[in-house]
Structure formats: C-alpha cells, structure tokens
Amino acid sequence: MDLAIIIIYTLALLLIFFYSISQLQLLLNYLKAKKKVDISDKFDLKNPAEIPFVTIQLPLYNELYVVERLLKNIAKIDYPREKLEIQVLDDSTDQSVEKIEILVAQLQKNGLDIKHITRKERSGFKAGALKEGLKIVKGEFIAIFDSDFLPKEDWLLQTVPYFKNPEIGVVQTRWGHINRDYSLLTKIQAFALDFHFILEQTGRNFGRHFINFNGTAGIWRKECILDAGNWSGDTLTEDLDLSYRAQLKKWKFKYLEDVETPAELPVVVSAARSQQFRWNKGAAENFHKNFKKLIKDRSVPLSTKFHAFFHLLNSSMFLVILVLAVLSIPVLFIKNNNPQFSWYFNLVAFFLVSTVIFLLCYYTAYAKIHGKSFKSFLSFIGMFFTFFSVAMGFSVHNSLAVLEGHFGKKSAFIRTPKFNVSSLKDSWKNNIYIQQKFSFSLAVEFALWLYFGFGLYSAFMLNDFSLAIFHLMLFVGFGFVIFRSVRI
Numbered sequence: 001m002d003l004a005i006i007i008i009y010t011l012a013l014l015l016i017f018f019y020s021i022s023q024l025q026l027l028l029n030y031l032k033a034k035k036k037v038d039i040s041d042k043f044d045l046k047n048p049a050e051i052p053f054v055t056i057q058l059p060l061y062n063e064l065y066v067v068e069r070l071l072k073n074i075a076k077i078d079y080p081r082e083k084l085e086i087q088v089l090d091d092s093t094d095q096s097v098e099k100i101e102i103l104v105a106q107l108q109k110n111g112l113d114i115k116h117i118t119r120k121e122r123s124g125f126k127a128g129a130l131k132e133g134l135k136i137v138k139g140e141f142i143a144i145f146d147s148d149f150l151p152k153e154d155w156l157l158q159t160v161p162y163f164k165n166p167e168i169g170v171v172q173t174r175w176g177h178i179n180r181d182y183s184l185l186t187k188i189q190a191f192a193l194d195f196h197f198i199l200e201q202t203g204r205n206f207g208r209h210f211i212n213f214n215g216t217a218g219i220w221r222k223e224c225i226l227d228a229g230n231w232s233g234d235t236l237t238e239d240l241d242l243s244y245r246a247q248l249k250k251w252k253f254k255y256l257e258d259v260e261t262p263a264e265l266p267v268v269v270s271a272a273r274s275q276q277f278r279w280n281k282g283a284a285e286n287f288h289k290n291f292k293k294l295i296k297d298r299s300v301p302l303s304t305k306f307h308a309f310f311h312l313l314n315s316s317m318f319l320v321i322l323v324l325a326v327l328s329i330p331v332l333f334i335k336n337n338n339p340q341f342s343w344y345f346n347l348v349a350f351f352l353v354s355t356v357i358f359l360l361c362y363y364t365a366y367a368k369i370h371g372k373s374f375k376s377f378l379s380f381i382g383m384f385f386t387f388f389s390v391a392m393g394f395s396v397h398n399s400l401a402v403l404e405g406h407f408g409k410k411s412a413f414i415r416t417p418k419f420n421v422s423s424l425k426d427s428w429k430n431n432i433y434i435q436q437k438f439s440f441s442l443a444v445e446f447a448l449w450l451y452f453g454f455g456l457y458s459a460f461m462l463n464d465f466s467l468a469i470f471h472l473m474l475f476v477g478f479g480f481v482i483f484r485s486v487r488i
Contacts, residue, residue: 002334006344009331012324013351019317020354022310026203027361033206040254042161048080052163054156054219055085055139059129061122062433063147064096065420066264070147071103075112079156085138086114089129091122094432124233125413126215131231137222146216148264148418150178155261159219162254169224169251170243173217174198176262179421184386185272185484186265191366191387193265198257198365205255209307210247210294215239217261224251235289236405236413237282244290244308248297267419269484270434275416276394277401280315284405287312316406318391318398325392325474326448328467329455336462345466359384385473393477396448397441442485449478 043050056074060067074086086107090100097118104116117133124131130144141163145151159171174197180190197214204211213220215237225231228246235241247253266272294300294308335345363380370376404411417433455471458464 002338005327005330005334006341009324009327010348012320012327013348013354015320016317016324017351017354019310020357022307023200023361024357026200026207026307027357027364029203029207030199030364033202036206040162041164043164045157045161050164051080051083052141052160053083053085053139054079054141054143054160055087055137056143056145057087057089057130057133057137058145058147059089059091059126060096060100060147061091061126061415062094062096063092063418064094064099064433065431066147066418067096067100068103069150069420070145071100071107073150074145075107075110075114076153077151077156078153079160081111081113084113084156086112087133087137088114088116089133090116090118091125091129092118124231125238127231127233127238130238134222134225134230140222141219142222142225143219144216145261146263149216150262151217152261155259156219158259159256162256163219163221165252165254167250167252168254169221169228169246170213170253171219171256172201172211172213172253173256173259173261174201175214175217176260177265178262179265179267182265182267182421184480185269186267187383188387188390189265189272191362191383192391194369195362195365198368199361201255202257204307204311205253207303207307208301209304210244210311211253211255212240212243212311213253217263221251224249227251233413235282235285236278236411237286240282240286240312241289244286244294244312248290248293248300250299264418264421266416267421268417268434269481271417271419273394273397273485274414276398278414278416280318280398281401281405281411283312283315284402285408287316288406288408315398316402318395319402321392322395322399325395325452325470328470329451329458332455332458332462332464332467335466336464358388362387389473389477390480391477392474393445393479393481396444397481400441442482445478445482445485449475449482452478 043052045051056077058070058074063070071088077084088100088104090097092100100116104114107114119129119132122128134142141160143156159173162168162171175193177186177190177193179186181187201211224246225242228242228249228251231238232241243253266275291308291312294305335341362384366380366383367376370379417431419431452471452474456468456475459468459471
C-alpha cells in the first residue's frame with residue numbers, strides 16, 4: 001500500500017513538473033516576443049477603400065444589470081457607421097428582453113445599425129446564438145463581446161487593420177478588470193487571468209503554437225469561422241473548440257497583449273464557481289474532441305503538440321493537485337515510519353523547482369501590471385501564495401468538472417451572473433441571478449478542510465514540518481472557499 005501511494009504521488013509530481021517546463025518555455029517565448037518589433041502589414045483605415053465592413057455580435061442571456069452599460073458603451077465605438085453593424089443576440093427569458101428592446105430602439109433613432117435578434121429556443125446556448133446571427137451578418141469580420149465587457153472607443157481601429165494579412169483568422173485582445181481591487185476574490189481572479197493573457201497567450205502566439213479565442217474581446221474573419229466548421233455547442237467552451245478547429249485548418253491567430261479590453265470579474269464565489277466549472281469542463285471536453293486530430297496531423301510541429309497537450313489539459317491539473325494534496329498526509333507518515341525511503345524523499349525535494357518556475361512565470365505577468373518595485377515584489381509574494389491556496393481550495397469543484405468532461409457527461413451552459421459593481425459596494429446582494437445552494441462538492445470541501453487541519457496537527461505530532469506550508473495553504477484555501485460559499 002505504501003509503495004502504491006508513493007508511485008501515484010511521484011507521478012503527480014512528475015506531471016506538475018512537466019507542466020511547469022511548458023510554462024517555462026512560454027516565459028522564454030514571452031521575453032523574446034517583447035524584443036520583437038511588429039512589422040505586420042495593416043489596413044489603412046484612413047483610406048475609405050480599405051475599410052472593411054464589421055459586425056459586432058453581443059450574445060446575451062438574462063443580463064438585466066449590465067445590458068444598459070454594455071449597449072451605451074458599444075454605441076461609442078469609433079468606426080464608420082456605414083461600415084458597422086451591431087447584432088444583439090438575445091436569448092433572455094426575463095424582464096431584460098423589454099429593456100433591451102427599448103435601448104435598441106433608442107440607438108436606432110440615433111442612426112446606429114443595430115438589431116435585436118431573439119430565438120424561440122436556446123439551442124446550442126451561446127454557440128447557437130452566434131451561429132444563428134452569422135447567417136445574416138453583413139460584416140466580413142465579426143467582433144464578439146460578452147455583456148460585462150467594455151471595449152474602448154478605438155478598439156476596432158486597433159484590431160481590424162491586422163486582417164490585411166489574408167492568413168489571419170482571429171485577432172484576440174487582452175482582458176482588463178474594472179473591479180480588480182474590489183475584494184480578495186477579484187484580486188485572485190485578476191492574478192490568474194493576467195498570467196494567462198500576458199504570459200501564456202503571448203508565449204504561445206510568439207512560439208507559433210495553438211492559442212485560443214477567449215470567447216469575447218476578439219474579432220473573427222467570417223470566412224475563417226465557416227471554413228473551420230462554424231460554431232458548435234457540443235462542448236461548454238465553444239471558443240476553444242472553434243479556435244483549435246480553425247488552427248488545424250492552418251488559419252493564423254494574432255494576439256494583441258497591449259490592447260486591453262476591460263471587463264467585470266465575478267464578485268461572489270457562486271458566480272466564480274459557475275464560470276470555473278464551465279471553463280474546466282469545456283477544456284476537458286475539447287481535449288477529447290480535438291487532440292487526436294492534432295496528434296495525427298503531421299504538419300503540426302512536436303513542440304506545438306506538447307504545448308497543446310498541456311493547454312487542453314490545463315484544467316486537469318486541478319485533479320492532479322487534488323490527488324497530490326490528499327496523498328501528502330499519508331506520505332508524511334510513510335516518510336516517518338520508513339527510514340529506508342529517506343533517499344526517495346531527498347530526491348523528491350528536487351520537484352520544488354516547479355514552484356520556483358511558477359513563481360518566475362507569475363511574477364513576470366504581475367510585474368507587467370504592477371511594476372517591478374520592491375514593494376510590488378513583496379505584494380506579489382503574498383498574492384502568489386494566496387492565489388495558489390485558493391486555487392487548491394477550488395480543486396474539488398474543478399476536479400468534478402474535469403471528470404465530467406473526460407467521461408462525456410453533458411450539462412447545460414450555465415451563465416456567469418453579472419453584477420455591475422462600479423457604484424455601491426453592496427449593491428449586488430439583491431441580485432436576482434445569485435443561487436446559493438448546498439452542494440456535494442461543498443460537503444467534500446468541508447471534509448478536506450478538516451483533513452488538512454489534521455495534516456497541520458500531524459506536523460507537530462511527528463515533529464516533521466516538511467509539508468507544513470503546503471498543508472497550511474490547503475487548510476486556508478479550503479477554509480476561504482467554504483466561508484465565502486456559505487456567506488453572502
């Protein structure tokens with residue numbers, strides 16, 4: 001039994017180590033990308049003959065609190081009105097439908113080419129709405145924004161010109177966060193998303209590896225969508241799915257790190273849970289749908305296949321971490337009861353290099369936003385350990401999502417409630433979309449919180465503190481998730 005535990009524990013450490021190596025290579029790519037001068041050929045939008053027709057699609061579903069903010073912001077987009085169309089793809093089933101009708105009518109009176117498009121059935125969820133709207137678009141290029149995004153006025157002027165290169169199928173921009181400092185929860189989410197949008201997306205794009213359209217704040221060439229097989233609702237991350245299918249068709253993606261598109265982060269754990277569940281399950285579904293095709297494609301370099309493996313299985317790392325965490329307490333006892341394994345535990349210390357790699361990678365992204373001062377570095381260290389503690393606290397919930405994705409269990413597309421928290425800090429508490437309910441995962445999280453509390457006690461009992469910091473992070477992380485899940 002002890003040997004089996006050690007073998008599984010070692011395999012988990014190895015997977016995390018190879019994942020860290022992939023991240024280290026992305027860091028090196030990122031640093032190289034920063035030295036490269038962009039010489040892309042671009043449309044001259046000052047020349048009327050080069051201005052392409054653009055359609056903006058706004059997929060909505062019960063967005064009562066943010067739809068007015070969204071539409072008023074979109075109406076300010078700086079682009080020739082005769083070359084711009086806006087589709088409000090509204091699948092709502094509540095009073096927001098009437099609100100949207102009024103807002104759209106007002107914008108139409110102001111000369112904006114905007115249409116309110118509804119469906120009788122929400123088939124295919126967001127993918128279905130985008131596909132339906134695509135049938136009647138006027139634009140050669142399709143920009144997509146979720147309801148909580150607030151693109152700046154010059155957004156189209158900064159993105160559309162790159163499509164002069166006929167090989168470019170997608171231009172994706174970096175997400176910003178209008179409520180980054182709202183709470184510890186929003187700071188943690190911003191910390192993770194900044195890492196993805198600064199280091200991972202830039203690193204993959206520079207290395208000519210597959211990246212993903214992030215579902216919003218990006219613009220597609222219509223021809224690319226159709227050539228790749230159009231939108232599909234058979235996974236929960238239709239954006240990742242179409243991205244891989246398009247790149248398998250040899251379309252190129254352009255990532256613009258320096259073009260920021262502000263958006264709102266979820267401010268309650270229940271909303272963050274629903275978002276995380278969809279992203280993590282969808283990634284696992286896409287691994288099964290698209291990775292076999294990628295492996296069989298001999299034209300795709302081995303390095304790209306390596307990065308795609310960890311890209312599509314990124315969410316599965318939660319399952320690996322959960323296994324590692326649960327086994328860490330038995331491993332502590334095995335270590336103290338079997339001195340003949342001392343050589344093994346000395347060897348295991350090598351895997352601390354993974355933590356060092358993650359620290360370097362995350363600091364690079366953090367410094368891009370917060371600067372490189374000593375004060376900023378100290379703040380980063382605190383956020384680094386806080387983030388990983390809370391990420392481990394979400395590991396049960398996210399692991400269940402990953403397992404459902406790998407085993408093919410289908411589920412509905414659950415939207416993330418939006419709050420519009422730019423004014424009163426407590427204004428979201430009466431949000432009609434918040435669903436607080438007891439779940440199986442919450443019960444497991446509580447049991448694991450007690451379990452890792454025992455792990456901390458075991459350090460004192462055995463006088464072995466080699467895993468004490470790890471167990472403390474787990475104890476704090478699960479405690480945070482539990483507390484914020486039951487408290488409004």
